[in-house]
Amino acid sequence: MTHQSETTEQGRTGGPDPDGVRPGGALENAQGAAPDAPHPTPFRPRRGRGTAAAGLGLIIPVILLLLWHTLSSNGTFTPAQLPEPAKVLSAGVELARRGDLWIHVAISTQRVFWGFLIGAGLGLALGAWIGLSRWASMLAGPSIGALRAVPSLAWVPLLLLWIGIGENSKVTLVAIGAFFPVYTTVSAALQHVDRQWIEAARSFGINGLRLFTTVQLPAVLPSVVSGLRLALAQGWLFLVAAELLGASMGLGFLLTDSQDNGRTDRLLLAILLLAILGKLTDALLGLFERWTQRRWGAVSST
Amino acid sequence: MSAAPAATSTTAAEVDFRGVGKAFPAARGGGSEPVRVLEDVTFTARPGEIVAVVGPSGCGKSTLLRAAAGLGRATTGGVGIDGSPVRGIDPRCAVAFQEPRLLPWRSVSANVSLGLPRGLPRAAGRQRVSELLELVGLAGHAGHRPAEISGGMAQRASLARALARNPRVLLLDEPFGALDALTRLRMQDLLLDIHVQDPTTVLLVTHDVEEALYLSDRVVVLGRPEGTGPAGIAEILDVDLPRPRSREDAALARMRGHLLGLLGVER
Numbered sequence: 001m002t003h004q005s006e007t008t009e010q011g012r013t014g015g016p017d018p019d020g021v022r023p024g025g026a027l028e029n030a031q032g033a034a035p036d037a038p039h040p041t042p043f044r045p046r047r048g049r050g051t052a053a054a055g056l057g058l059i060i061p062v063i064l065l066l067l068w069h070t071l072s073s074n075g076t077f078t079p080a081q082l083p084e085p086a087k088v089l090s091a092g093v094e095l096a097r098r099g100d101l102w103i104h105v106a107i108s109t110q111r112v113f114w115g116f117l118i119g120a121g122l123g124l125a126l127g128a129w130i131g132l133s134r135w136a137s138m139l140a141g142p143s144i145g146a147l148r149a150v151p152s153l154a155w156v157p158l159l160l161l162w163i164g165i166g167e168n169s170k171v172t173l174v175a176i177g178a179f180f181p182v183y184t185t186v187s188a189a190l191q192h193v194d195r196q197w198i199e200a201a202r203s204f205g206i207n208g209l210r211l212f213t214t215v216q217l218p219a220v221l222p223s224v225v226s227g228l229r230l231a232l233a234q235g236w237l238f239l240v241a242a243e244l245l246g247a248s249m250g251l252g253f254l255l256t257d258s259q260d261n262g263r264t265d266r267l268l269l270a271i272l273l274l275a276i277l278g279k280l281t282d283a284l285l286g287l288f289e290r291w292t293q294r295r296w297g298a299v300s301s302t
Numbered sequence: 303m304s305a306a307p308a309a310t311s312t313t314a315a316e317v318d319f320r321g322v323g324k325a326f327p328a329a330r331g332g333g334s335e336p337v338r339v340l341e342d343v344t345f346t347a348r349p350g351e352i353v354a355v356v357g358p359s360g361c362g363k364s365t366l367l368r369a370a371a372g373l374g375r376a377t378t379g380g381v382g383i384d385g386s387p388v389r390g391i392d393p394r395c396a397v398a399f400q401e402p403r404l405l406p407w408r409s410v411s412a413n414v415s416l417g418l419p420r421g422l423p424r425a426a427g428r429q430r431v432s433e434l435l436e437l438v439g440l441a442g443h444a445g446h447r448p449a450e451i452s453g454g455m456a457q458r459a460s461l462a463r464a465l466a467r468n469p470r471v472l473l474l475d476e477p478f479g480a481l482d483a484l485t486r487l488r489m490q491d492l493l494l495d496i497h498v499q500d501p502t503t504v505l506l507v508t509h510d511v512e513e514a515l516y517l518s519d520r521v522v523v524l525g526r527p528e529g530t531g532p533a534g535i536a537e538i539l540d541v542d543l544p545r546p547r548s549r550e551d552a553a554l555a556r557m558r559g560h561l562l563g564l565l566g567v568e569r
Contacts, residue, residue, distance in 0.1 A: 196399070196401060196403050197403055197405060199373060199403075200397075200399060200403035201416065202373070202391055203371055203373055203391060203395075203396070203397045204396070204416055204417050204463070204467060205391055205393055205419075205420060206416065207391075214405075214416065215405065218405070218407050218408075219405075219407075
């Protein structure tokens with residue numbers, strides 16, 4: 001599902017890594033028909049696997065870049081269809097020199113930042129409420145489910161009508177996009193926390209907030225993080241949708257503007273920038289994931 | 303029950319089951335009558351006594367235990383501990399379940415520390431956890447995660463977690479049921495060692511007649527008088543032999559035959 005951070009797990013426990021053990025799986029493992037002998041030490045990942053993985057991950061982009069260069073320079077595609085990589089780079093340099101590039105990148109990042117923060121925050125809060133309280137789930141679950149069934153872009157005309165074409169409507173749309181993945185994963189994960197763990201903790205007098213922080217939160221953290229990552233990806237998706245539909249700045253605007261002016265180089269530049277920004281912000285969430293694992297000692301879900 | 307040995311009366315508690323019954327709502331589409339599982343179970347576990355509860359599966363053995371722990375409420379009757387009724391999760395009890403129920407993201411010692419009574423100073427808690435891990439033979443595995451230890455070790459950790467609570471009543475719900483035969487025998491001896499050091503009242507639900515006879519002072523046999531309907535106490539057997547006992551003891555063998563006969567009638 002998501003990547004795992006074997007380095008943090010290793011550093012923390014100093015023992016064999018419970019690599020790829022889900023909460024439920026671990027329980028089965030511990031109570032199964034295991035003989036009274038410790039499990040064999042799991043395979044310990046080598047150090048430097050991170051750099052090797054990064055190198056391996058670069059192979060396909062390099063091949064694609066070479067392919068792109070070949071196809072655009074040997075006449076398979078016209079420059080209007082597919083300009084050379086160098087042209088795209090120089091278009092980027094030109095935009096950067098005029099100062100436009102940074103404005104597009106900054107305004108888009110800012111919209112995603114606020115939209116994600118608001119949407120994910122609300123998703124966490126409502127997801128926790130619905131997931132922890134059966135009463136809340138019966139009361140509000142169906143309504144939120146119905147709202148979720150509306151394709152989120154269907155809100156656009158209404159948002160434009162109510163909030164106008166300014167920043168707020170775009171941030172709102174990103175927030176809507178970010179809300180549902182977080183809400184869905186958090187509420188579902190909380191509802192599926194092993195009842196036996198909760199009962200055991202309760203039998204030791206652990207309840208309320210302490211039950212939440214000792215059992216429920218660590219149990220759902222891997223799901224929360226994957227929900228946040230989905231939400232971020234969806235946030236970027238909705239950003240572009242919002243900017244395509246009405247904006248004077250931002251990467252989505254750069255896309256439509258370039259299309260209108262036949263600037264395929266800028267169009268490709270915008271797409272590349274979206275890919276890079278999406279990957280960078282996702283990497284930030286990866287850092288957050290490692291931090292939560294150190295803080296709460298959650299088992300990473302793989 | 304003033305017959306309790308004076309040495310144990312300071313910590314161990316008396317557990318009094320009075321007319322405990324349990325009925326579950328009728329299954330959907332079935333009759334409107336609730337299904338009565340257990341009816342009118344009355345007995346008293348004396349302070350420091352080990353009482354085993356045996357009976358055919360589904361007869362409500364665990365229901366009794368859960369009523370004492372406050373994890374489930376009896377439909378009729380109630381449970382008293384040292385004369386005061388159990389209402390909700392009871393701080394005087396600690397439970398070890400059939401499954402170890404350890405939190406997989408916590409180390410063994412962090413799992414055991416979940417059982418510590420609240421308000422215990424941190425240093426004292428750490429001290430107590432390491433003592434308990436020593437007691438159950440897990441001192442060398444304190445830092446391991448539950449997935450890295452065997453089923454028997456996990457069950458010992460679960461026992462240590464229950465003991466961390468300093469319970470006056472230790473409730474064991476088929477704690478060794480899922481273990482292999484050899485590990486089970488070792489765990490039984492471990493339980494007796496623990497009981498010698500810290501003689502709390504122990505209520506042990508088991509389906510293993512030999513286990514019940516080897517460990518307990520008395521065996522409460524649950525059964526269904528007519529073969530169907532709610533279960534009740536069929537017999538309370540005094541196992542009047544000093545511990546440690548020999549597993550080959552002739553008297554135990556006789557009692558075993560008697561108990562199996564009692565249980566066999568129900569099938």
